[in-house]
Amino acid sequence: MEHNVYLYIGVMALVTYLIRVLPLTLIRREIRNRTIRSFLYYVPYVTLAVMTFPAILHATGTFWSGLAALIVAVIAALRGLSLLQVALAACSVVFLLELVLL
Amino acid sequence: MTKAGWFRRGMKDGIPIALGYFAVSVSLGIAMQNAGITAFQGGLMSFTNMTSAGQFAGTTVIAAGSGYLVMAIMELIINARYLLMSCALSQRLDQSVSLPCRLLFGLTVTDEIFGISIARGETYLEPMYSLGAFAVACPGWTLGTVVGAVMGDVLPDRVVSALGVALFGMLIAVFIPPAKKDKVVAGTVAAGMILSFLFAQLPVLSRISQGVTIILLTVVIAGAAAVLFPIGEEEATDHGT
Numbered sequence: 001m002e003h004n005v006y007l008y009i010g011v012m013a014l015v016t017y018l019i020r021v022l023p024l025t026l027i028r029r030e031i032r033n034r035t036i037r038s039f040l041y042y043v044p045y046v047t048l049a050v051m052t053f054p055a056i057l058h059a060t061g062t063f064w065s066g067l068a069a070l071i072v073a074v075i076a077a078l079r080g081l082s083l084l085q086v087a088l089a090a091c092s093v094v095f096l097l098e099l100v101l102l
Numbered sequence: 103m104t105k106a107g108w109f110r111r112g113m114k115d116g117i118p119i120a121l122g123y124f125a126v127s128v129s130l131g132i133a134m135q136n137a138g139i140t141a142f143q144g145g146l147m148s149f150t151n152m153t154s155a156g157q158f159a160g161t162t163v164i165a166a167g168s169g170y171l172v173m174a175i176m177e178l179i180i181n182a183r184y185l186l187m188s189c190a191l192s193q194r195l196d197q198s199v200s201l202p203c204r205l206l207f208g209l210t211v212t213d214e215i216f217g218i219s220i221a222r223g224e225t226y227l228e229p230m231y232s233l234g235a236f237a238v239a240c241p242g243w244t245l246g247t248v249v250g251a252v253m254g255d256v257l258p259d260r261v262v263s264a265l266g267v268a269l270f271g272m273l274i275a276v277f278i279p280p281a282k283k284d285k286v287v288a289g290t291v292a293a294g295m296i297l298s299f300l301f302a303q304l305p306v307l308s309r310i311s312q313g314v315t316i317i318l319l320t321v322v323i324a325g326a327a328a329v330l331f332p333i334g335e336e337e338a339t340d341h342g343t
Contacts, residue, residue, distance in 0.1 A: 003164070003167055003169075003170070005139060005143050005164060006143070006146075007170065008160065008163070008164050008170065008173055009143065009146055009147045009150060009151075009160075011170050011173050011174050011177070012147065012150075012151050012156065012157070012160045012173060012177050013147075013150035013151050015173075015174050015177040015178055015181070016151055016152075016153055016156055016177055016181050016184070017208065017209070019177075019178065019181050019182065019184045019185050019188070020181075020184045020185075020188055020208045020209070020211040021188070021204070021205060021208030021209075021211075022185075022188070023185060023188035023189040023191075023192050024188050024191060024192050024195070024204045024207060024208050024211075025201060025204050025205065025208070026192075027189060027192035027193075028192075028197060029197070030193065030197070031193060034332050034333075035328050035329060035332060036328070037193070037332075037333065038327070038328035038329075038331070038332040038333045039324050039325055039327075039328035040186075040189060040190040040193055040324075041190075041328075041333050042286075042287065042290050042323070042324035042327045042328060043186050043187070043189075043190050043320055043324045044187065044190055044216065044217070044220045044276075044277075045277045045280060045281065045287050045290060045291055045294075046290045046291065046293075046294045046319065046320045046323045046324045046327075047183055047186065047187070047213075047294075047316060047320045048213070048217060048273045048276055048277045049277055049290070049291040049292075049294035049295050049298075050294040050295070050297075050298040050315070050316050050319045050320060051213060051273060051316055052270050052273050052274060052277075052295070053294075053295040053298060053299060054295075054298065054299045054302050055270070056267060056270040059266040059267050059270060060263045060264070060266055060267060061259065061260070061263040065263070066267065069267040069270065069271065070270070070274070073267075073270065073271045073274040073275070074274055074278055076271075076275070077274050077275045077278035077279060078278055078279075078282060080279065081275070082275070083115065083118050083119075083218065083221075083271075083272045083275045083276070084117070084118035085275075086271045086272065086274060086275035087118050087121075087122060087267075087268045087269075087271035087272045087275070088118075088268075088271075089271065090267045090268065090270065090271030090274075091264045091265060091267055091268050091271065092264075094263060094264040094266075094267050095260060095261075095263075095264035098260055098263060098264070099260070102260070
């Protein structure tokens with residue numbers, strides 16, 4: 001059966017948008033339950049950490065440059081550098097290291 | 103600050119995101135080209151979806167010619183983390199924020215814009231801030247996809263490789279500072295990394311897709327932390343930047 005690419009894109013966009021917008025429109029009150037509040041407080045940090053590691057190790061040409069980017073970015077973030085500075089530091093170390101390694 | 107001021111600040115903070123998106127979406131565009139998706143279709147998909155993992159997976163589904171239901175379920179599983187993010191964000195919107203504004207704000211729920219929105223740390227989020235970031239990031243994402251689909255093979259591998267960590271760098275800059283301040287957050291971050299590493303390495307667990315792993319670990323770790331270390335009132339209001 002022949003499928004239409006535009007219909008595929010429409011299905012993707014619809015499902016993804018509903019996931020994003022339903023909680024924002026349906027949960028209008030402040031949640032009072034302490035456990036749920038705590039859960040939602042911790043969610044962002046855990047999610048971002050899980051997404052970053054170990055995926056960053058496979059994001060570059062070699063494992064070693066990915067590892068170096070992780071270490072440099074964590075140190076830069078601990079020192080309080082901005083989002084852009086941390087991102088640039090990570091990119092630079094990958095570029096320089098791969099000049100040597102590859 | 104005025105709404106226009108928040109929008110401008112969001113645009114400024116959205117610039118590194120747009121650059122990172124551009125880099126990642128170039129590789130996405132290359133993948134689409136290989137799957138027989140045109141540059142226009144790719145650009146349209148990026149403009150209407152704005153989700154890296156979801157679009158990479160969607161590209162695979164299109165290439166395989168699977169059904170529309172398979173596509174819907176695939177997107178639901180891979181992007182379910184946005185559901186958690188959206189729940190978290192719902193608690194940081196003033197109740198007076200209107201429905202149309204919420205419908206627009208929903209578009210901005212991506213990993214990175216969510217990250218910088220959370221990192222602002224005010225009691226209530228100003229949706230215009232996130233929309234400002236979206237206004238810059240979405241063109242970057244769309245343009246990168248088109249560039250990748252049209253001329254992906256021209257860019258040097260080294261440049262693509264270096265740009266590939268830009269988004270991770272930004273995510274790290276979002277979760278490390280709060281982990282430095284709050285020991286429990288640090289513990290959840292460390293647990294998340296260790297367990298996701300194990301999930302990627304261990305024989306049976308590594309067959310679970312990354313999207314499912316993210317949801318599973320987030321629910322288990324954040325749930326355990328919420329039961330063992332419930333937050334006090336001060337953290338609930340001042341979201342610890």
